[in-house]
Amino acid sequence: MPLFATLLLPSPEGHHYYTTCYVAAFAVQLALLLWAGYRRGYPLQTWLVLIAASTLAFIVGTKLLALPANAWPALLQHGTWPDTTARSVLGGGLGFGVVVLLLRRWLGFGWHVADAFAMPFCAGLVVQCVGCLLTGCCFGEVTDSAWGITYAAGSIPYIFQQQQGLLEMGATHSLALHPTQLYTLVLCAGTGLVLWLTRHRRWPAGSWALLQAGLLVLGRLVIEFWREPAGEPVGATFITLGGIRMMQLQWLLLPYTIFLLGVWGLFVYHARTVNSTPEVPPRNQPVRNLLVVVVLLVGTLLLPAGALTQPELVVVKVVLLVVVLLATTTVLQGAMATRRAGLPLAAAAVVLLFTNQVPADSTRAYFSFTPGFISGAYDQDINGGGGGGSCSSPAYRVGYYHKYQAVGGDFAYTRPSVRTTGRVSYGVGLWGGNEYISAQPLTPGGPFLTANPKDGRRFSLLDINPYIQRDRIRASGFGYGIRLGVHIGTLAHLGDPDASGSDGLQTLAAVPEATIWLGVRRTLFVQGDYAVGPLGVGNPTGRIALGSGLGSTWSRQLLAGVALAEHDPTKGMAFLSASVPLGNTGLWAEPYGATNFGRHHQVAMRLQYRLSKKH
Incomplete structure (x- = not known):
């Protein structure tokens, strides 16, 4: 009797096991790739470009290889993508390999870059195997072994066995099957373990990538002996050669396995007599990065409708958007010529235009991504010492001159309120940047000198900002809203006479x-806030303002009032901020400016993109 016969795997009906694990697999892989790139010293922009390109090629490759032969004429002649969910990781591997070979040299990478993908790819496959197991795809043949698994009614294996007449009427679960998804999970985890155990070997560049590919292909060849042919989208027809009966796919994998492991063996053998070449990280080349991004976007736009699912679009788009923002920041910081600033800004618009958007004042739940930047400046006039008594220190006075800038963004989920008209948002912001502080001694009681010394110091800024917001609107239009959160990190560096550090x-x-x-948001409302979003980093700011939705509840907003933040001699500034949709693009521009018309000022700009949640 199967070991798990009484522990049925749940039916996928009404659940999204595959999609959830699919997105989680890419998230895990992306996180590990970023860490690998950091360890190897890769420039973030260039590394993200290669990750985005290879990810898109992998996704498209998994689908192209799994397309049935009768679907190709309609695809090539009319651009019609077939209604199929079949995928093959082998096609993804081929697409990935081709793109890495094409872009490696253009972006300045050596052959070592192939090894950087090896372990993260295995980790992503492990997560995806969980989705395959719960969904029931890639299922195995019927077995009476002790480790067989069964599926509930409505699952893919159950429906297949029902169509084949293998189940009795009213059967509550499928016959026991070989857990080929678990076999694959163990294969991927084991391959990753081998790569980790051999990570310090003095092998030539590319050796770990060859070993990984060889082990995965070999394992896939073996696992196919227990896999149900109906669950194999590629090469499931059996062929007998020399008395050996295998599927077409297995006959193709056999020479490929020999080739990969054979080349790996030659590499390792060659390393015994020749010293391996150390890796040299590439230089960051913003123009080349953006050109690749534009090519990827154009290629994505040319794909037939339905070629990419919504989660796949999100995965690719987030990576591309980060690249564009980083390149735009480089432009704003003067690393690129001013005349090129239009290229990243135009690319940013294109990144966010190739999927459906959330309409204005939508009542649907949606995710929002709001990247941007903030910069500001303020002065501090710090007095200390003095006082009576024999132990008092002499009076002193120091002027501090602060300039800061940060880039980052917020990611939030917004849904309609359940019982009342309104909405609830859950979000987290992440901001990073630097603060330049210069100081000079001043004469106690004398004028405050505003000439900035040039011997200042630079400090890092980091802000993690989780928050929750609730808004309520009554039938009359009158409403209220509350947002609560916290900023944690290295938010600012303030002059303080009681500071323990030598720099004060x-x-x-x-x-x-x-x-x-x-x-009433549509017409007029009062708002008070403190340290909202990017206003919590650099110089935490409070505001008191009058606002208007300009005839809209959520789509538009205009705020004007007084902003209060650290500055001497006065803390007040006049400010103006807005949130306005950019036509029908699905983008919201959120400019903000505050100034005392002197040395105290803040400037911020954010772009919000909303992605509708699918039900």
């Missing part, structure tokens, strides 16, 4: 965030 600066590590508004 106190690091600000945590700041609360709060917002409350009250009124």
Whole structure:
């Protein structure tokens, strides 16, 4: 009796096991790839470009190889993508390999870059195998072994066995099957373990990639002996050669396995007599990065409708958008010529235009991604010492001159309220940048000198900002909203006479965030807030303002009022901020500016993109 016969795997009906694990697999792989690139010293922009290109090629490759032969004429002649969910990881591997070979030299990478993908790819496959197991795809043949698994009614194996007449009427579960998905999971995990155990070997560049591919292909060849042919989208027809009966796919994998492991063996043998060449990280080349991004976007736009699912679009788009933002930041910092600034800005618009958007004032749930930047400047006039008594220190006065800038963004999920008209948002922001602080001694009681010394120091800024926001609207239009959160990290460095450091600066590590508004959003409302979003980093700012939705509840917003932040001699600034949709592009521009018309000012710009949640 099968070991798991009484522990039925759940039916996928009403669940999204495959999609959830599919996205999670890419997330795990991306995180590990970023870590691998960091360890190897790869420039982030260039590394993300290669990751995005190879990911897109992998996704498209998994589908192209699995297309049935009768679907190709309609695809080539009319651009009609067939209605099929079949995928083959082998096609993904081929697409990935071709793109890495094409872009490796153009982006400045050596052959070592292939090894950087090896272990993260195995980890992603392990996660995806969980989705295959729960969904029931890639299932095995019927077995009476002790480790067989069964599936509930409505699953893919159950429906297949029902169509084949293998199940009795009213059967509650399928016959026991070989858990080929678990076999594959063990194969991928074992391959990753082998790569980790051999990571310090003095092998030539590309050896680990060859070993990984060879082991995975060999394992796939063996696992196919227990896989149900109906669950194999590629080469499932049996062929007998020399008395050996295998599927077409297995006959193709056999020489490929010999080739991969044979070349790996030659590499390792050759390494015994020749010293391996150390890896040299590539230089960051923003123009080449953006050209590749534009090519990827054009290629994506040319794909037939339905070629990429919504989760796949999100995976590719997030990576491409980060690349464009980093390149745009490079432009703004002066690393590129001003005349090229239009290229990344145009690319940013194209990145966000090739999927469906959320309409204005939508009542649907949606995810939002709001990248941007903030910069500001302020002065501090710090007095210390003095006082009475024999132990008092002499009076002193120091002027601090702060300039800061940060880039980052917010990721949030917004849904309609369940019981009342309104909405609830859950989000987290991540911002990073630097603060330049210069200081000079001043005469106590004398004028505050505003000439900035040039011997300042640069400090890093980091802000992690989780928050929750609730908005309520009554039938009359009157409503209110509350937002609560916290900023944690290295938020600012303030002059403080009681600071323990020799530079007289106190690091600000945590700041609360709060917002409350009250009124009719479509016409006029009052809002007070403190440290909202990027205003919590650099110089935490509070605001008191009047606002209007300009005839809209959520689509547009205009705020004007007084902003209060650290500055001497006065803390107040006039500010103006807005959130307006850019036509029908699905983008919202969110500019913000505050100034005392002197040395105290803040400027921020964000672009919000909304992605509808599919039901």
